Every structure is written in structure tokens, then in C-alpha cells.
Amino acid sequence: MIKAKNNSKLVFKNARIIDPCSGFDNLGDLIIEDRVIKDFGVNLLKNHIPDDAQIIDCERHILCPGFIDLGANIGEPGEEFKENINTASDAALASGITSIVCMPNTDPVIDQIPIIQYIEKRAKETNGVKIYPSAAITKNLEGTQLTEMGLLLEAGAILFSEANKVISNTKVMKQALTYAKNFDATIMISPQDPDLSKNGVMNGGALANRLGLPGIPKVAEIIQIERDLRLLESTGGKLHFINITTNDAIIAILNAKNKGLNVTCSTAPHYFSLDETAVDEWKTFAKVFPPLREYEDKEAIYKAIVEDKIDIISSHHTPQDQDSKRLPFEQAEFGIIGFETLFPISLDLHTNGKMKLINLIDKLTYEPAKLLNLNTGKIKINAPADLTLIDINTPYQLILENMNSKSKNSLFDEYNVKGRILCTVVDGRIVYSEPSFEYN
Amino acid sequence: MHALDKWLRNNSISRKTFSTKLNISIATLSRYLSGNRIPKQEIMQRIIYLTDGKINPSNFYIIKNNNSSSSFKNYKNDHLLGIENLKEDEISSLLNRADEIIKENRLEPKVNQKYNGKTLVNLFFEDSTRTKTSFELAAKRLGIDVINMQIETSSIRKGESLLDTAMTLNAMQPDILVIRHSLSGTPHLLANKVNCGVINAGDGQHEHPTQALLDALAIRRRKKQIKGLKIAICGDIAHSRVARSNIKLLITMGAKVNLIAPSTLMAEGLSYYGANTFSNFKEGLNDVDIVMILRLQRERMQGSYIPSAKEYFKFYGLDREKLSFAKSDALVMHPGPINRGVEIDSELADDINRTLILEQVELGVAIRMSVIEHLIHNLEFKK
Numbered sequence: 176m177i178k179a180k181n182n183s184k185l186v187f188k189n190a191r192i193i194d195p196c197s198g199f200d201n202l203g204d205l206i207i208e209d210r211v212i213k214d215f216g217v218n219l220l221k222n223h224i225p226d227d228a229q230i231i232d233c234e235r236h237i238l239c240p241g242f243i244d245l246g247a248n249i250g251e252p253g254e255e256f257k258e259n260i261n262t263a264s265d266a267a268l269a270s271g272i273t274s275i276v277c278m279p280n281t282d283p284v285i286d287q288i289p290i291i292q293y294i295e296k297r298a299k300e301t302n303g304v305k306i307y308p309s310a311a312i313t314k315n316l317e318g319t320q321l322t323e324m325g326l327l328l329e330a331g332a333i334l335f336s337e338a339n340k341v342i343s344n345t346k347v348m349k350q351a352l353t354y355a356k357n358f359d360a361t362i363m364i365s366p367q368d369p370d371l372s373k374n375g376v377m378n379g380g381a382l383a384n385r386l387g388l389p390g391i392p393k394v395a396e397i398i399q400i401e402r403d404l405r406l407l408e409s410t411g412g413k414l415h416f417i418n419i420t421t422n423d424a425i426i427a428i429l430n431a432k433n434k435g436l437n438v439t440c441s442t443a444p445h446y447f448s449l450d451e452t453a454v455d456e457w458k459t460f461a462k463v464f465p466p467l468r469e470y471e472d473k474e475a476i477y478k479a480i481v482e483d484k485i486d487i488i489s490s491h492h493t494p495q496d497q498d499s500k501r502l503p504f505e506q507a508e509f510g511i512i513g514f515e516t517l518f519p520i521s522l523d524l525h526t527n528g529k530m531k532l533i534n535l536i537d538k539l540t541y542e543p544a545k546l547l548n549l550n551t552g553k554i555k556i557n558a559p560a561d562l563t564l565i566d567i568n569t570p571y572q573l574i575l576e577n578m579n580s581k582s583k584n585s586l587f588d589e590y591n592v593k594g595r596i597l598c599t600v601v602d603g604r605i606v607y608s609e610p611s612f613e614y615n
Numbered sequence: 616m617h618a619l620d621k622w623l624r625n626n627s628i629s630r631k632t633f634s635t636k637l638n639i640s641i642a643t644l645s646r647y648l649s650g651n652r653i654p655k656q657e658i659m660q661r662i663i664y665l666t667d668g669k670i671n672p673s674n675f676y677i678i679k680n681n682n683s684s685s686s687f688k689n690y691k692n693d694h695l696l697g698i699e700n701l702k703e704d705e706i707s708s709l710l711n712r713a714d715e716i717i718k719e720n721r722l723e724p725k726v727n728q729k730y731n732g733k734t735l736v737n738l739f740f741e742d743s744t745r746t747k748t749s750f751e752l753a754a755k756r757l758g759i760d761v762i763n764m765q766i767e768t769s770s771i772r773k774g775e776s777l778l779d780t781a782m783t784l785n786a787m788q789p790d791i792l793v794i795r796h797s798l799s800g801t802p803h804l805l806a807n808k809v810n811c812g813v814i815n816a817g818d819g820q821h822e823h824p825t826q827a828l829l830d831a832l833a834i835r836r837r838k839k840q841i842k843g844l845k846i847a848i849c850g851d852i853a854h855s856r857v858a859r860s861n862i863k864l865l866i867t868m869g870a871k872v873n874l875i876a877p878s879t880l881m882a883e884g885l886s887y888y889g890a891n892t893f894s895n896f897k898e899g900l901n902d903v904d905i906v907m908i909l910r911l912q913r914e915r916m917q918g919s920y921i922p923s924a925k926e927y928f929k930f931y932g933l934d935r936e937k938l939s940f941a942k943s944d945a946l947v948m949h950p951g952p953i954n955r956g957v958e959i960d961s962e963l964a965d966d967i968n969r970t971l972i973l974e975q976v977e978l979g980v981a982i983r984m985s986v987i988e989h990l991i992h993n994l995e996f997k998k
Contacts, residue, residue: 381884387821
């Protein structure tokens with residue numbers, strides 16, 4: 176629910192302000208003026224309350240930077256029947272997400288300037304969540320010819336990715352890393368060896384064999400990561416691995432970081448909250464790419480986030496309509512929607528995983544901002560006022576029907592969670608507020 | 616004599632009196648007693664009430680042999696989607712009934728009106744001669760109308776039509792839907808959408824339950840019981856639905872199972888069920904009572920699974936020399952169709968003293984009759 180309000184002055188009072196960038200975690204107030212954060216701090220309003228401002232009593236709930244989501248699929252262009260920029264924006268804002276990076280595997284593929292311009296135009300019309308298009312590394316995601324990286328960056332591409340694909344030709348991948356370095360651009364890869372994962376529809380192993388389904392073995396992930404890390408070592412440049420699902424991957428990336436390589440990684444909530452048993456008897460909602468792994472991997476990913484070995488948590492939002500999922504498992508599309516479950520599912524890392532809340536929020540805000548070179552994801556004077564207000568104490572139930580995404584392919588229906596988003600602010604404007612939250 | 620007839624006689628009630636109590640004509644009652652018709656739900660309830668529960672629906676489904684009336688009770692499902700999760704007594708129930716059918720000579724063509732008016736749809740998304748014909752014959756022996764639907768392989772690629780096809784068929788109100796599909800789990804998907812009984816006639820690389828049942832029947836008829844036998848399953852374990860169903864069934868029934876395959880065709884995780892795995896043919900055959908040979912799909916004969924059919928036959932094809940490592944009275948089985956000289960020596964395949972291959976085909980009809988009877992019985996009972 177987006178409420179268009181154009182109050183230029185907004186005051187959030189009595190909030191637990193958490194800013195991972197500065198390490199600030201205190202009860203205080205925050206003033207927004209002219210789209211940016213004017214001031215914030217403890218007892219800020221003691222002496223002076225701006226009388227022309229709209230004042231929101233936060234009742235000690237968490238006020239933190241709006242989340243920045245890497246690698247979401249928003250349906251446009253090409254799959255508007257699954258999601259469009261309006262529904263994606265509504266869903267993101269209701270999830271506390273203020274910026275999203277959309278994937279290039281659209282139809283047509285984001286490999287040319289006009290498509291970037293189209294998305295930016297649509298985002299502007301929607302006037303909701305900030306959308307940063309990623310562009311394809313190779314033309315039409317074919318893995319052979321590089322896109323016009325420099326021009327695409329100028330047009331607004333935030334990074335380069337092959338979506339769920341990798342570049343199987345080692346030489347092309349080497350060239351991509353080398354060429355991207357010219358522009359200090361980030362290459363983002365969802366690492367699964369294409370030959371080993373070919374035709375695979377779920378985690379390879381005993382369960383896949385019992386269900387008679389072709390599997391994607393765990394080794395497919397580490398093989399791709401090790402090859403790309405070797406290349407990165409020789410070329411230099413910035414590499415990000417999205418959707419990490421195995422322990423081996425974490426170890427390899429950690430070693431590379433220790434060597435001084437500029438590599439980061441991220442995972443999605445379903446990889447640390449669900450395992451392959453969610454497939455049950457050919458449940459197509461559990462068909463995701465990369466696949467849900469075994470219990471041990473789920474635990475390892477969970478632990479790695481708590482121990483700060485994984486940099487970023489992203490939603491891996493992939494809407495699929497009913498007709499794409501109500502099929503035999505092998506024919507069904509991959510994907511799960513992730514916006515509206517991103518924070519509630521991740522909050523378990525804090526409540527049960529004993530992770531500090533500020534560290535958890537870091538992985539949703541400042542870490543992705545650093546990767547993307549964005550001047551947001553932090554609470555800082557004169558930074559854009561992209562914020563979210565969260566109630567982490569009141570339990571509630573996730574209800575699929577109530578989700579804003581156009582497609583309802585989530586496995587988290589009827590999950591009892593905490594971490595409801597009360598209010599979301601983009602550029603100083605309240606763009607979402609939870610119906611029961613009365614801020615006036 | 617029908618159990619109800621016996622009960623009437625023991626209680627000195629005439630057919631006429633009883634039919635009046637049921638509010639039906641004496642002719643209708645006679646049809647029930649001759650097995651030509653089955654009482655409708657409300658009449659069934661009256662019968663149970665009037666006989667103090669001594670007569671129940673199962674008495675109307677098994678006519679000849681009253682000793683076997685217990686056999687239906689153990690298989691309660693509306694569908695047969697796989698062997699997984701079936702218990703020993705459920706499997707025995709299906710096998711016992713098939714044995715009775717053979718004993719009753721029901722495989723001979725004769726008019727059987729018990730299931731008149733029932734409809735079975737053969738929905739085959741994959742080529743099949745044996746299984747489809749076997750189901751068709753089984754249904755016809757029971758007096759059931761059969762509709763064969765062969766859906767072109769090319770059009771299923773689109774996929775969208777599958778549930779629509781199922782819903783269309785469902786609207787025609789068949790009693791049994793037999794489905795074969797190249798994708799695993801398809802029968803389960805359909806079973807959730809239709810109101811009739813669904814029989815899995817092979818889904819992808821998942822299961823082929825009636826094949827496993829007929830194999831078990833063949834083994835049981837020759838070796839008296841399955842429990843305690845040592846059975847080797849050899850060949851393309853990784854891609855075989857027959858192997859999966861057989862492993863589950865044989866282990867559930869108390870057999871020891873050896874799986875023999877080159878490592879590229881072995882499936883990880885099937886030892887979950889308690890099977891032992893071998894890549895050496897001779898070791899795997901040591902002391903076994905039954906050797907089941909699986910068909911090797913032609914497309915696997917070249918490429919990365921095995922280098923050539925010639926090499927495969929040398930190391931994994933069954934011939935007399937390799938068979939000598941099994942027990943001296945070991946029997947050879949094959950689900951067909953056979954690739955002679957690839958998985959089995961041609962001359963050995965024809966040796967009726969050692970192989971059960973043709974018997975397997977014959978027993979297939981009996982097993983499918985048993986499965987169909989069970990499902991119809993359960994569905995009627997539910998109504």
C-alpha cells in the first residue's frame with residue numbers, strides 16, 4: 176500500500192535507530208527534510224521539535240536503512256503476467272526494501288541501452304522502490320560476445336550478471352573480468368557448473384534418486400566458484416557470487432578473500448531455512464535454482480552468515496504464475512518469491528542464531544550498498560532518506576494470499592514469524608505503512 | 616453360494632422377505648446374489664444393518680472364494696502410485712488376489728459382468744505396447760470398458776495441456792485412470808486433481824509399480840516365498856523406474872537385494888532402502904536366487920555412461936558363464952523388451968528352463984486385474 180505523501184519534513188521519534196555503517200544502535204529521533212536525513216541522534220527533540228513536520232512515534236521499534244536487494248526478478252520486460260514493476264514495487268516496499276537490483280534475464284535480455292532506459296522509465300512512472308538494472312555480461316546471455324559494458328554503465332547499469340547462467344567458456348569469462356575492470360564494474364555470478372547441472376531440477380543425491388528426478392550435484396557449485404576465483408586471481412577485478420548454497424563454496428570464497436581477492440558472496444533466506452526435503456513429493460514451489468540442498472548445507476549457510484562469512488542476504492525474488500508451477504516437477508519453472516519473506520525469515524538468525532541485530536541488518540543494507548557503490552543503505556546526515564521501520568517483537572503469520580507480489584509462489588505460507596515492516600520511506604516519502612500502524 | 620444367500624438360509628429368511636425389507640425387487644436381490652450387480656450405497660447400508668454387519672461390502676466383490684474375502688481389506692488406497700510407502704500386507708493383498716485370479720482361470724476369455732459399466736482410461740504419454748495392452752486386457756477380462764489415449768510425445772513438450780487433459784477426462788467420469796508419463800511424479804499430480812482411481816504405469820525414472828508386482832508374483836510362484844531370497848538387479852539402475860519399484864518391493868517383502876551396475880549407471884542413495892551395490896558382476900551374483908536384468912536404453916549405449924554396447928555386454932551382459940556364479944537353480948527375469956546381445960545373451964534369453972520372461976508377461980494381466988479390482992472396491996466402498 177503506497178501512500179503518496181509529500182511532506183517535505185518528517186520526524187521519527189522514539190525509535191531504536193540502527194545504522195550498521197556507523198555502528199549506531201540507540202534510542203533516538205531522526206529528522207528528514209528535503210528527501211535526505213537532516214539529523215538524527217539521542218534526545219534530538221528535547222530542545223526543539225520542528226512544528227511544521229509530520230511526527231511519527233516509533234514506539235521504540237527499529238528504524239534502520241531500507242534494505243537493498245540484489246538479483247530480484249521483477250517481470251519486466253517480458254513476463255508481466257508473473258510480476259510487473261508496480262506489483263514488484265508494492266511487494267518490495269511492504270518488505271522494507273527501498274532499492275532492488277533487477278536481473279538481466281528478461282525478454283528481451285538487458286544487454287542494450289534502450290532496455291535499461293525502458294526499465295528506468297517504468298521505475299520512474301511507478302515512483303516507488305528504487306530499481307537498479309543489472310546488465311548481461313554477454314549478448315543475449317549466450318556466453319560468447321561481451322556487451323557494451325561502458326555504455327551500459329553510463330546508461331545506468333549497476334553491475335553485470337548472467338542471471339542464473341554462468342559463462343561456460345573460460346576465455347570469455349576471463350575477458351569479461353578483465354574488461355569490466357576498466358570501469359571498476361562488478362561481475363555477479365550465480366555459480367553452478369552448466370554441464371553438471373544440465374537438466375537437473377533439484378539437489379542431486381539420494382532424495383532425487385528416490386523421486387526419479389535428475390539432480391544438480393553439490394560439486395557443480397564449487398567447481399564453478401574455483402574456476403572463477405582462479406580467473407579473478409589472474410585478472411583482478413570485482414566478483415560477486417550470488418545464491419551460495421554449500422559449505423565448500425563458503426570455504427573457497429573465504430580463502431580467496433584471505434588472499435586479498437575482491438570477492439564477496441550472498442545467499443537467500445530459503446537456502447538457510449529450508450532443505451531439499453521441502454520438495455516432499457514433487458512440490459514445485461520448492462523448485463529453485465540453485466536447488467535447496469541437504470540439511471547439513473542449510474545449517475552451514477546459516478552458521479556462515481552468523482559468523483560473517485557471507486556478506487549479503489538477498490531475496491532471490493523469482494515470481495512464477497500458477498501455470499508455470501502447476502506442472503510435472505521437471506517441467507515447472509524454477510523460483511520462489513522472496514521480498515515479503517526476506518526480513519521475517521532472516522530475523523531467525525538474530526532470534527535463534529544469536530546474531531547481533533545490527534550485523535544482520537548490515538547484510539541487508541550497508542554491505543549491498545558497498546558492493547553497488549550506492550550512497551544509501553546507511554543513516555548519515557545528508558544521505559537519501561531510505562528507511563524502514565520494523566517491529567521485531569510481535570509475532571504474526573505470513574499469509575500467501577496477502578502478499579503483494581503478483582505471483583504467490585512461496586513456501587513460507589502460514590509461517591509464524593516476527594519482523595513485520597511497519598513503515599517504509601524512500602527519498603523522504605512514506606511509501607508504505609502497515610495498515611494497523613497509525614503514525615499520525 | 617453367496618455369503619448373503621448363506622446368511623438368509625441360516626436365519627430362515629426367504630429372498631422375498633428380505634427383498635421387501637430392502638425395498639427392492641426380488642429380481643434385483645437375485646442379481647446381487649449372482650454377482651451381476653453390486654448394491655448401491657443406501658441398500659448396502661440396509662443390508663449391513665439387517666444382517667447385523669455379518670454381510671459387508673466385501674462380500675459383493677468376491678464371489679467365488681469366500682476364504683479370500685480378507686484379501687481386499689489390506690489394500691486401502693484409492694490409487695496405486697508407487698511401491699514406496701506400501702506395507703508388506705498391502706503388497707501381499709495385491710499378490711494374493713492375482714493368484715486367485717489365476718486359479719479361477721479368469722485369464723481365459725469369458726463374459727464377466729461384475730464390473731460392467733465401469734470405465735478405464737489408458738492415458739499414455741509415452742510409447743508402450745506391453746503395459747498398455749496388458750492393462751487393456753486386464754480391464755476387458757473384468758468386463759470394463761477401455762478407452763485408449765495415446766498422446767503424441769511432441770505435444771506433451773508444451774506441458775500446459777496435461778492438467779487440462781486430466782480434467783477433461785475426469786469430467787467423463789472414468790473409474791480408473793492408468794497413466795504413463797516420461798516425467799516423474801506426474802501420476803501423483805493427476806491423482807490430486809481427479810476423482811477416480813489412478814494407476815501409475817510408469818513415471819519418468821521414478822516408479823513402475825505394476826511391473827514390480829508382477830515380478831514379485833512370478834518369483835513367489837516359482838520360489839514359494841520372497842522372504843529370504845537373494846535377488847540381483849543388474850543394469851541401468853540410475854535411470855530405471857522398474858529397478859526402483861523392485862528394490863522397494865523386494866526389500867519390503869524380506870528379500871536381500873544386490874544392485875549390479877557400472878558406476879556411471881548406479882544411483883546414489885538407493886542403499887537407503889537396504890540394497891547392496893556392486894560394480895563387479897560376478898561378485899554381485901554370488902549365491903543369488905534370482906537375476907533380474909534391466910533393459911539398457913539405446914541412448915545410453917554411447918556417450919558418457921558406457922562407451923559401447925560391446926563393452927557393456929562383455930562386463931555387464933548376462934551369459935551362461937556369468938550366471939554360473941549364481942545359485943545353480945537361479946532364475947533369470949527381464950521386464951522386456953530385450954536387447955539381445957546387449958544386456959542378455961540371446962540363447963540364454965530363450966531358455967525356458969532358466970528364464971521367466973514370458974511368464975512375466977502373462978502374470979502382468981493377472982496383477983493388473985487384481986490392482987483394478989482393489990481400486991474399484993475401495994472407491995465403491997468409499998462412496
